[in-house]
């Protein structure tokens with residue numbers, strides 16, 4: 001019999017100025033923390049987090065993240081954490097910083113605290129990291145025996161981040177239901193290791209519903225740097241609903257295709273995770289049997305959020321079939337999530353990539369008439 005599995009972080013806190021209370025939440029976990037953030041994020045939030053921790057007499061070691069969630073970076077910071085005897089590892093920043101913090105925490109068997117400063121991915125809540133080479137090519141998913149112990153999302157900080165990050169998180173979150181639905185239909189396994197629970201399914205569906213209702217308003221709120229109910233709803237969808245929804249709901253083709261794209265060199269590397277996932281989602285929709293209305297519903301939302309929908313938009317205007325075959329081969333390696341929902345070859349993925357591109361071009365033309 002198939003086993004249903006649902007996993008989640010122990011505590012999720014979200015709201016305007018939420019980091020003001022972080023010391024209180026952390027002090028029940030431990031007294032010695034390592035805080036990891038990159039240069040930009042130290043200024044935006046890292047120093048404030050440390051100040052709050054100090055007020056609760058929590059000792060901190062501050063670490064500058066070098067930008068890639070790679071084995072070398074994880075090892076480097078784990079050595080620091082060991083030397084400091086840290087029992088709490090706190091990651092402050094974007095997805096790569098958070099993934100590194102989770103890995104460091106696993107190395108020292110500590111408590112994991114996650115402070116996302118953008119709602120750009122659904123990395124904050126999951127019990128896994130996406131590990132890359134030092135050059136930024138996808139290497140593997142690294143799984144942990146527990147999810148983060150605490151996630152603190154300060155929506156004032158998120159509202160101050162560039163809107164492109166929020167749009168990227170929306171794209172990552174829009175993939176959640178598309179992928180979970182296909183895994184559920186195929187009886188495949190989710191990242192959590194079992195088939196999808198009713199809870200996992202409900203959360204993934206609610207994620208999608210919330211985004212179609214509020215994504216656009218949230219994007220505009222972000223441009224105005226304003227925290228609004230729409231922004232709060234979308235931050236929760238991008239972070240909590242998408243996080244639980246993908247991990248216990250299922251990943252399928254969209255993310256496998258994203259991972260395949262990281263194997264290509266060139267300008268595509270300047271795109272965010274969510275932007276590549278947006279295109280991957282359109283490719284997955286093209287692999288499935290959907291009506292034109294359904295596909296155009298997604299295209300319209302992506303375009304209204306300034307997200308990429310064509311190969312040209314993801315900086316692959318004149319890409320060759322051979323290069324897309326490389327992407328498709330990487331997306332269909334035996335361990336990839338695409339096989340949880342599809343019985344498929346790399347050639348079929350190549351066709352879907354070019355078809356998705358063409359659907360989007362045709363829609364843009366129709367829209368501009």
Ligand SMILES: NC(=O)c1ccc[n+]([C@@H]2O[C@H](COP(=O)([O-])OP(=O)(O)OC[C@H]3O[C@@H](n4cnc5c(N)ncnc54)[C@H](O)[C@@H]3O)[C@@H](O)[C@H]2O)c1
Nearest residue numbers: 040094095096117118120121122123126128129130161273
């Ligand atoms: N573990 C998971 O479950 C999971 C899920 C989804 C994505 N991911 C991973 O997450 C990574 C992508 O994360 P990302 O898109 O956040 O990018 P990122 O972590 O590469 O970069 C984020 C950038 O935003 C900047 N930044 C952060 N907060 C800011 C703010 N408030 N204002 C201005 N700048 C700010 C940072 O300095 C950094 O340059 C990928 O490696 C992806 O594989 C992991």
Ligand SMILES: [Zn+2]
Nearest residue numbers: 121122172277
């Ligand atoms: Zn993702």
